[in-house]
Amino acid sequence: MTHETDETYERTERAADMDDDDMSGIHGVISGHATPDEHRPPTARRVVVVAVGAVTAQGDGADELWAGVRSGRTAIGPVRGLPMDGYLTGIGGEVSESRRPAYDYLAAIGGTDREPALDFALAAAEEALAAAGPLDAVPADRWGVAYGTCNGGLRSAEKLLRRTRDGASGADDARHFLLVPPHAAAEALSSAFGFKGPALSVNTACASGAHALAHAVETIRAGRADAMLVGGSDAFTETAFAGFTSLESLSVRPAAPYSKDRDGLSLGEGSGMLVLVEESLARAAGAPILAEILGYGLSADGYHATAPHPEGEGAARAIRGALRTAGLAAEDVGYINGHGTGTPKNDSAESNAVRAALGEAAEKTTLSSTKSMIGHLLGAAGAVEAIVTVLALREQTAPPTANFTELDPKCGLDAVPVTGRPLAMDAALSNNFAFAGANACVAFARPGNPFDEPPAPLDEKVVVTGFGVISAAGSSAGELWETWTSGRALGAEEAGLRVARADFDPAGHITPRERRRMDRLGQLAVAATRSALAHAGLTPDERVGVVLGTGLGPMRSTEEFLLPVLDGDPSHASPAVFPNTVYNAAAGQVAMVVGTKGPTSTATAGHAAGASALTIAHDLLRRGHADAIVVPAAEDLSPGVLAAYRDLPLFSGRPGRAYTLAEGGIALVLERESTARARGARILAEFAGHATASDAVGVGRWDAHGAGVDRAMRGALRQSGVRAEELTGIWANAAGITVADAPEARATGRLAAEADCPVHTPKRTLGEPVGAGAQLSAVLALTGWGSGHPAGPVLINSSSLGGTHISVVLRPASPATEK
Known part of the structure; x- marks a missing residue:
């Protein structure tokens, strides 16, 4: 396996296309609706x-x-x-x-x-x-x-x-x-x-x-x-x-x-x-x-x-x-x-x-x-x-x-x-x-209120100025890149699954006092955030927010809190653990320990959670709700989580199951272009656009033809003003889960044929980091621009395990965007 389009993914795509119906109807639906920009008039939509x-x-x-x-x-x-x-x-x-x-x-x-x-x-x-x-x-x-x-x-x-x-x-x-x-x-x-x-x-x-x-x-x-x-x-x-x-x-x-x-x-x-x-x-x-x-x-x-x-x-x-x-x-x-x-x-x-x-x-x-x-x-x-x-x-x-x-x-x-x-x-x-x-x-x-139209929000470019990595490959983008390009597969057998653990020492990122009552998910989020902010040269304050993505959330803390209660009675419930059972506890730890007191939110779109967090942060910044937002995606693989993945019919008992679950924390720093330029920041990329589409076919199911993936990818391209032929790479969601990979393979195969660009599948070697997939691909894409990959627009895909598809377009900084 190499860092280019891997053979397994190509076989999945070919197998999917063997019984593919005519997709012209889907493309007709996609092209028949106005683009997002066509729907938005010059004044603010009420x-x-x-x-x-x-x-x-x-x-x-x-x-x-x-x-x-x-x-x-x-x-x-x-x-x-x-x-x-x-x-x-x-x-x-x-x-x-x-x-x-x-x-x-x-x-x-x-x-x-x-x-x-x-x-x-x-x-x-x-x-x-x-x-x-x-x-x-x-x-x-x-x-x-x-x-x-x-x-x-x-x-x-x-x-x-x-x-x-x-x-x-x-x-x-x-x-x-x-x-x-x-x-x-x-x-x-x-x-x-x-x-x-x-x-x-x-x-x-x-x-x-x-x-x-x-x-x-x-x-x-x-x-x-x-x-x-x-x-x-x-x-x-x-x-x-x-x-x-x-x-x-x-x-x-x-x-x-x-x-x-x-x-x-x-x-x-x-x-x-x-x-x-x-x-x-x-x-x-x-x-x-x-x-x-x-x-x-x-x-x-x-x-x-x-x-x-x-x-x-x-x-x-x-x-x-x-x-x-x-x-x-x-x-x-x-x-x-x-x-x-x-x-x-x-x-x-x-x-x-x-x-x-x-x-x-x-x-x-x-x-x-x-x-x-x-x-x-x-x-x-x-x-x-x-x-x-x-x-x-x-x-x-x-x-x-x-x-x-x-x-x-x-x-x-x-x-x-x-x-x-x-x-x-x-x-x-x-x-x-x-x-x-x-x-x-x-x-x-109330309707007919006497107020003037709310002030027109800002609408400016959003840029990437930093990233931080805590992964099974190591605690730097360089280690992540080297592992992927070498084709070295991560992970080992654990509880009937292949699991890639993030082996990191929190003491290198978080003091003992700060770690008090902080669970592993919080540690991963804080460590990745601190690394990203340091990389961006940014000191957080009330105009710097945090939007966290996590698909699994605090399952380790939930299990630690709940299982004694189920075994005995409520008196066994720990007040020290309970606060960590909410999904946004990790984002709260980032705010408390790091100082990001601007807008905060936690996105939980399953395996697309990190991508969802990026889109939320992008829109908040584009409209001027903050100057910068750090977007960590973090996942911790608890015993209960592994048991669920092992036992779910969605994953088990299917021929060709070859995925690895990975844990870690990966964070990106997004900023408004004007504030990044004003502070003399090094601009790594422009966050050019994004789109989200739903298959709407039921819990734990996908549209077999990849229609939702198609709409998400083409919507993101339209919103970013990027033509398919300008793409230098598509970073796929594919992780080795056939029922999810096959629909995406159909959609990316159609787009890649138009774009004449490679489809990268980093999760095949680095593992499926659940909600952190978009951040993983983004860091690799940005690293790749400085390591021999063509420096041009890239499309990053993420999908949940129930047919929610998110595509993000990053492109190198234009002369107007560069420092």
Whole structure:
């Protein structure tokens, strides 16, 4: 095997093409739609909310949610669906009524054991899309999905692990691991409704739903989609109740946010979904416009794994960012749907943040908590509370904070105690703050609002100025390059699989104090980030953010936390480990240890997670939300992860299985061109463009012809202004998993024939680094330009294990871009 197109991949391509149908129809569909740039007018595209759907403890539907919240009804009571012995509390905002969704996601994997978080999401989505009315002018590949969650399909994992440990697992159990990753729900939603545009999942713990909204708005504004189904979902899990019990954060009574006698939070479950559409298309279709999303702000505390900054510094920056991007003054804000968890530290910190951001206007602004009535829905909270904010604007009503008893001077703002009231307002904010210090604020306005169009965002080039590598090949790009070009295959047999471990000493990157309570995933992310920032010569601050990509997430910490609980009782839950069980814990460690306090997010698109993180960072930078963003992708292969890969029928028992799983952390530093030039940075490449496409054929499945890969690659080329014949290389996703490699081989074979360029397959020798594949290929491509490869545009492919395809175009710096 060499570093050029390997023979195995060529054989896969030839075998795939033996029974290939005529692809002219697919190319006709691809070429028949306008390009992203053709869809984007010179002025900023405005984004409106046309419909909502919800499943919460208030009942089945958004109307039930609003009726309960508006009246101040507390729907927090005894939990019936989980064994509750041993927890600090026995109550929560449990969903007792939920429609069975029409879409049968189990048809693709078999079995009968449903995932409640996915059921909630599908039911809420069905309601929202039905209420949106006909949007026939939006073709399938211009519809996207953005999904936020904290726990993903963790309830399914808990059931599977318990059955396995009890010796009661069945033949279908292994297939249900496909429902566990957060991105499975995004792909199920795409498949359920035939949406073939961008599909992304984000996991920033309790701010996930709000982050999904922010990224969806950016996707529409950038012209990559015309409509997005956006929301979040989480179901009750033993992990969550045991974790918050270990932190002593749960209240034995329904939560009383902002009240002087508040003593903890109440957990909730459910889902909220919103349909976002570009305004002119919504009006042309006659869709009901409920509200406009004017802007948003994201930030990182960089302070503590679970506690907010006491003065709300990071949260205040997110609120200011929302006001700035929305073009709002502090006095324009009539209502804020607060984060309002009911814990002493969170509520006072949020109140401080609101005062810091709004100044004197804060004393005249209402700030109430929906969580007082439905509980804390974790990853779904941002979406459900956005729905309440939208309906509050529509009804000109400030919903109350239930269970409020007495004003706390440490909070002190108008919490709309107990009873809602009429309130004339044109604009409202929704706050969500999370573990690991991830903050989000989204700004909404009523239809026909008096505000001028929000200020036009920046739209400038994004460049790469540094990278860092921690891999099984070594801790430098040179070692990675030498291993690949030599054809030396990495990995050794382990647990029935071939595994390539990253053997690195964290002491060379992280001090003992910094490593305290940092898990291996966090260590890999921090080490790669520090190397990348040093390579870029960049010192992080509040204008430097972090967007992490991870497909597997913190499975080692989750196993360490959960397995003792399953063996015994919740008293075995470790408060030291629990904070590391959220997917964005590693990004939070980067912010805390390294100092990246700008926009933060965590992308979880499975094996395409790193590529998804790059696209999110690119769009944030292009629109001026930060000056620079470091984008690490990190994966840690735990025993449970290896067991799942070994047992999944998706991978096992297939002829020709020849993949190696690899771990490590690889980071890129992206910057706005103007700021990179201003500081005299060495510019390594221009991030010219990207595109994401979904196959929409079901959980764990691909379009056999590679149509989604084709759309992603050609969309990225169009967006970057690069012709196929200009490509000097295609860096393939191929890793030795035949059912995924064959469709890509068909698509890349067609494009490579037009481009007359090689197809590189580095994962064949270096291993499949799960979510870090795009970063791996990017580092090799950039290294190759200085090591004999033609210095020209390259296309980098990444695909999830469920038909989400992302393509990125890098090209050498042009004279206008060079230092």
